[in-house]
Amino acid sequence: MEILVAIMVGVLVAASVYLMLARNVLRFLFGLILISNAANLIIFASGRLTAEAPPLIPEGADAPLETVANALPQALVLTAIVIGFGLFAFALTLVFRTYQNLGTLNSDEMRLAEPEEGGK
Template sequence: MELLVAIMVGVLVAAAVHLMLARNVLRFLFGLILISNAANLTIFVSGRLTSESPPLIPEGDYAPLADAANALPQALVLTAIVIGFGLFAFALTLVYRTYQNLGTLNSDEMRLAEPVEDTPSDPSKAYIAYEADK
């Protein structure tokens, strides 16, 4: 079972990298979500996939009697899912406002909105411009 999950994590990471290399900001956002889901799945599997008994400790003992899944990675993944959803909602709102203001989601076209005269190519001219502004 762990092998199947490892292959699925690999496919998720490959798809995420493919999406994050695109010039479209929305595709980058979906790639970011995919790679966070792959990380969550990796952490979840580190706690063991088992259909054994739940990780409950009987009264008077110090450890579970049988093999049990670790509950800590499960709790961490649950927290990461909630935080990831909040990040996705916030980033999706930013992408929507960016599209409304600029009319495009292509990152190369977004650079056209940057002023050219504020960034001189020669570093010595940048220092002279900085000193002149003071």
């Protein structure tokens, strides 16, 4: 199971690196979503995958009696998803505003803040 997830992470990262190498900033952003999901899967898998064993404590006990799934990575992933979503929403708005104002999505043409020599 972990191996499957690991391969999936690899494929996601490969695809996202491909997207992020593009000059188009929007493609870069899509790459960013993919790689952030890959990171979430890494956390999830590194907590070890335990199928069909919800982390529940039976009534009257202080700790789970049998082996249960690790609940901590799920909490971490949840936090990371929420944060990642917020950041992505911001980044998307920023790219949209930039497109409206600068009229381009090509990162090579974004030279306002760092003008080329002599091109002031």
